[in-house]
Amino acid sequence: MNYNTNNLSIKVENLERRFGNFTAVNKISFSVRRGEIFGLLGANGAGKTTTLRMLCGLLAPTSGTALIDNTDVARQPEKVRFKIGYMSQRFSLYEDLTVWENFRFYGGVYGMSAKDIRKKFEDLSQRLNFGEQADRLTRDLPLGWKQKLAFMVAAFHNPPVIFLDEPTSGVDPMVRRQFWDLIYESALAGTTIIVTTHYLDEAMYCDRLAIMAEGSIKAYGTPAGVLDEFKAVNMQEVFLKIAGKEALLQ
């Protein structure tokens, strides 16, 4: 594979974050190419959300650097903000606004003109067939639709990079599959996707992934490569081996 630096969308080097004595993220390094779907996996507390927050500029790193499109996130957060879309685990859309109002709000926040917002929304709703839902309150929609719409909102201003924090938690497998179709479509169009998940089967959907435990990256590469390295038949086994190694160390 070609690891030409010009083609890198994200480059993380020795990124570290400490909270007092506790090291949440321990000098990790990885890079993501343009248009790649990159998975950050790990149990709760492994450090993946902290990593994601640093990449989004929500949290300042204790040391190390994170570059997005060759821009240092910690140094020029304002510049980076236009380049990223973010879908949070806890929150998708404003429940007391209609679907259309949610899109208009986020479009406005990212400085899109009213005309662009209207046009893009119409294209999107026709293509994905949710025209009738445009004027419904978001709270009346099924969870699966909410998650899909939240992704579209995050992607609405065409950011080169989209961060998804546990986007499919609590969603049934059918909808998860549909959700991943959306992700693929975006990636094919050249958008870089960083996704955290604790569903191990979803790891196989990623182009490449990093498995974190205790703030460090324990496995890094393509899903097949990782399986190979750990001599495992599935991700479950990889996880058990990583956890086992730690259990032995302790």
Place this chain on the structure above:
Amino acid sequence: MKAFIIKEIRHLLRDPRSLLILIGMPVAQILIFGYAITTDLKETDIAIVRQTNDPLSQLIIQHLDASQWFRIKKIETNSSRLENDFRRGEIRMTVALPDNMEKRLMQSSPLEIQLIGDASDPNTANLLAQYAKGIIRTTVAQSFPSQYSGIQVTSRMLYNEEIRSVFMFVPGTIVILLMLLSAIMTSISLTREKESGSMEVLLVSPLRPYEIILGKVIPYIGLSFLNAAIILLLARFLFGMPFRGSMALLLAETVLFIALALSLGIFISTITLTQQMAMLLSMFALMLPTILLSGFIFPIENMPLWLQYLSNLMPPRWFVVIIRGIMIRGIGLEYLWKETLILAGMTLIFILLSIKKFKLRLE
């Protein structure tokens, strides 16, 4: 930021029940204060106790009865007979006149007139006693100018001649409502974004923190202003409250106070994590002191010294002085600059604290 303001207004409009409360509450409050809680006294039943029927006591009785505040229900020679009337609440006050008032006055011997009030309602009792004292002194002074000219006391109530309670409550109501709307609503709506996680999404966006805060508060400034206007109109046209000072100054001071209340609300939201906490903190830290220590119900001069010092820290206390000054006394900035400066200073402090806190949370 425009998109943000539109979104906030939509949030407000989408919740008609809350909106109704926010707009209906001031109207209800002013009507309650104006009509129900009236401390104005008219034709209160009182009794007279006297032994002899000399001309001076006759005159005093006549004057008391003729005044708008009193109606003489009984005249007795012994106060013990009135005990039951007191208990049943049929009379609210007894005026006990001594024997031979005229003769004693001529001899310049001490003359004691006793007022016995029903202090189960201390405010009313106090007022009644004040009115009665005034009437008695005036009567005595008119009949015996030479003897009594030295101690004649006229107690005319300045500015609020009729002591109409609605005039006292309008400023207080405005203060409470502005505080409630501005501080509590902004702190709740900011913590709601934090609680639901949408704050994170906003912080990742190109919106700057000050844009988020401004977008949040601008709709509430509008709503607060609307409310203040409704209260003022009701006070002016329904209750005939005087408006002696400058309208422009009052509006400017109102904006200043709204800014202060909003900065307090923002500050509260930076130190709380949940809506419930913001609500509780706003209630205890803002509502109660606003009502109790602002001087709009309980006079600050009557408080213990340490409470008086404490009340100086309460923003509403200064705004009550300003509103009363402008509306009822018609004074201008030349007398109110100190209060204005205090409010502006407090606003600055809370904004600086909030910005510091807001930044800390991000890093």
